[in-house]
Amino acid sequence: MAFPPQFLDELRARLTLSDIVGKRLRLIRAGREFKAPCPFHNEKTPSFYVNDSKGFFHCFGCGAHGDVVGFVMRHDNLGFVEAVELLSGEAGLQVPRANPEELRRIERQRSLYDLVEAACRFFEERLRRPEGRVALDYLMRRGVTEDEIVRFRLGYAPADRMVLRSHLLKTGFTEDDAVEAGVLRRPDGGGDAYSFFRDRVLFPVQDRRGRVVAFGGRILDGDGPKYLNSADNPLFHKGRLLYNMSRARAAAGDGKPVIVAEGYMDVIALVRAGFEGAVAPLGTALTETQILELWKLSPPGRRVPILCFDGDAAGRRAAFRAVERVLPHLVPDQTVRVAFLPEGQDPDDLVRTAGAPAMQEVLDRARPLSDVLWDMEAQSRALDTPEDRAGFEAALEERVRLIADRTVQAHYRNEIRQRLREAFQARRSPSGGGGAGAGGEGRAGSFRSGPAPLAVSAPDARSSVSYAEFKPRPFRGRPVSLLPQPREVRVTRRAMPALKENRERVLLALLLNHPSLFDEVAEQAVFASSSEGRYQGIWRAVVSALTHDSLLDAQSLYSHLCDLGFSGSLEELLGAGLFDHPRFAGPQATPEEARRCWDHVWAWALREHLEAELEEARNALARDLSEANVLRLQGVKGELEGLKTGSSDPDFDGR
Incomplete structure (x- = not known):
């Protein structure tokens, strides 16, 4: 039986090797590792070592080596499938039962890994040929050593558009697979595919397990972007991986x-x-x-x-x-x-x-995050009046409210308030310089405690802002309170759109049934978890679980929440009727359908939020016909007009 690679990665990530081995052997701590007499050959002096950070065991006596699955197979005399099923129970994972379509997908993915590896070897070999001399000279000028070229598997993509295609086809790979893997590209007008990277130094990108999945290429001569990276493909998503990630994990x-x-x-x-x-x-x-x-x-x-x-x-x-x-x-x-x-x-x-x-x-x-947070608001503010200082404090408070964890948020709030007290006390005291006219101390950056401020050349604060300079950004799935606005016309808004209870149920149920959504909607989910609502406890537990482990499946997430005491609330939350409307994606929906449903419901909540803000802005303008209130009204109108709810059904209002 074949298991999806993602499932095996998750299984290994959830288990601590020393815990599994320690249930079968008496381990002794040895620095960052553990040791014991080897269970696979007779010995009196321990030569069997377990390294949790690298995820493997090794015996220096008999050479036995492997990961957690290999250890259980060998120690318990089990087959691969039996060992995986046993460890899945300990990890709290449900063993996937692959259908024929899933098996075909896994086999195709394996073929793509082989293809990208073959392309990587091709690029490495071309770096050593006469045509790659200019690339090799470039690396040497940049101080890259021969050992580093080998260690990072650096290579060269020839200028010839077709040479990689010919090589891959001769090796047994298809043009379709090479295009899907991102190493070849088809011309817009049709015809044979050609090399995506040409006349560039190539930096192979590896996934968490050290497999090459993509490339970054630096141009050597001619026109084009300085750096070119592989497009997202079935093996690679540039927003999820980091260069050198697999080696950095071992170093950490x-x-x-x-x-x-x-x-x-x-x-x-x-x-x-x-x-x-x-x-x-x-x-x-x-x-x-x-x-x-x-x-x-x-x-x-x-x-x-x-x-x-x-x-x-x-x-x-x-x-x-x-x-x-x-x-x-x-x-x-x-x-x-x-x-x-x-x-x-x-x-x-x-x-x-x-x-x-x-x-x-x-x-x-390196500075703590709280220092940089202070500088984000302090770098260009004036503190000449009580209103200025109140605005500075409100802006910091708005930033702190973004922190979802209540304990961390409380500590940030306490530190910020302490800094504000010390800064403003220093401003009022005779030793503090006596006011804005002494040495430029009317700037927020001049009043701070703790480490020295960032050396920022701040522009002078403007007394007014034109509407052309206050063009609202389009909504991109984020609450409007995160959209930067000029200080003079900053609109004070709640942390997130208010969610009607049924909308909140739908969003939370979508996340429970489709945890893979979390990577794309994490910011919105964090805001939902910080709102005062009926399901706040479950929101916070879900966000906490998926933040620490974004690969949790629906069954594992449900079991985890039940263990935390939410079983009754979950039954009520996921009760009948929730997904009766055709716009609402149920548990059997595809990830794309679930994401469309999420965006649809969130957009309706945001539109209602903006409509309420528009009414507040109109009332403010009626009370005070000022430039700031005019700009505020125009800004909210612009955001509301630019918002697309994703629904054209006249009989559906997102409730």
């Missing part, structure tokens, strides 16, 4: 920090300098899914990856965007720190010019 297990850089060469340079936990996103800004993956790399209690950004204005804007994505997912003992490099340098430059000590100094100066 050995106690080394996880460091997030911006590019492939940065990662290679950091690893060369001894920072083996380095990773990078794949041509995009850091996504929420990648942030959750970062925390999974490190053992519990050490989940504090360091996000490295350039020291210029663009780097700081990228840092602020990352902080916005991180905030909703903070839980106890799970955060990030932010490090800024010297302006004009990236990790590759710094390591090559100043060495590992300079990079270590940057990492040692």
Whole structure:
């Protein structure tokens, strides 16, 4: 029987090898590992070692080696299927029963893995040929060593459009598979497929298990984007993986920090300098899914990856965007720190010019998330009046409300309030400089406690904002309170659209029946869990479970919630009639149908929220005919007009 690879990955991830082995052998702690006399040959001195972070056992006496499934097979004298079924029970997973269609899909996926691996070997080999000399010279100029070329499997994509296609067809692969895997591309007008990457240095991208699934290519000459990355395909989703992820997991297990850089060469340079936990996103800004993956790399209690950004204005804007994505997912003992490099340098430059000590100094100066959060609001604000200071405090409070975990949120709120008290007290005291006219102390950045502020060149606050500068962003599945607006016309809004009870039931039931939705709707689910509603307890439990383990299936999630005491509420929540309307996707719906239903219900809630905001804005304008209120009304109108609910049924209002 064949099991889906994703199921086996999840099984291994849920089980701790030392727990399974420890039920059969008496293990002794040996540093970060465990040891015992080998059960597979007679010995008196322990030579059998178990390494949880790397997920394997090894005997230095007889050479026995394997993972948790292999150990149970060998120790308990079981077949592969029997061992998987036994361990699935211990992990709380339901063993999937693959149908013929699923088996065909698994076999096709295996074929695609083989094809991408064959393409990777082809690129590696071409780097050593005369045609790849220019690529090899480029790598050498950048300080890449021969060992690193081999370790990271760097290669060269020839300029010839058809040579890879010919090679793959001769090897036995089909053109259709090569196109689906993203290594070939069909011309728009028809004809034979040609190489997607041409005349580029190639950086293979590996999945969590170390299998090559995609490539990043740097151009060497001519026109085109500097870096080109594989498109999403059945093996690869660029928003979910990180470059060097499989090696970083092992490094984090050995106690080394996880460091997030911006590019492939940065990662290679950091690893060369001894920072083996380095990773990078794949041509995009850091996504929420990648942030959750970062925390999974490190053992519990050490989940504090360091996000490295350039020291210029663009780097700081990228840092602020990352902080916005991180905030909703903070839980106890799970955060990030932010490090800024010297302006004009990236990790590759710094390591090559100043060495590992300079990079270590940057990492040692990494700042807590709370410091960066303060700077996000403080960098361009004036604090000359009580109204200014009240606005600053309200903006910080709005940020803190994004944190879903109530305990973490409370600690952030306490720290922010303490900083505000100290900052404003220093402003009023004679030793604090005496007011806005002394040394520019009318700026928020001048009043802070704790570490020194970011060196940001802040623009002067404007006294007014034109409507052209206040064009609302289109709704993209996020509550409007997250859409940045100019400080002068900031609209105070609730944390999320109010959900009618039946809509809340539908959204929560969709997440229970289709947990795979969570990666795409996590931000909305976090906001729903923070609202005061009938199902708040279940919301918070679901978000907590899927945040820590986004691969949970519906049965495992349901069992987990029952164990927490929600069985009665779940029966009521999932009762009859919930999915009677054809717009509501039931438990048998496809992932695409479930996502469409989610977007549909959420959009209706958001539209009602905006309509209420519009009424408030009209009333405010009637009371005070000011420019700020005019802009507020125009802004809400623009957002409401731009919102598409996804429903054209006149007899359906989302209830």
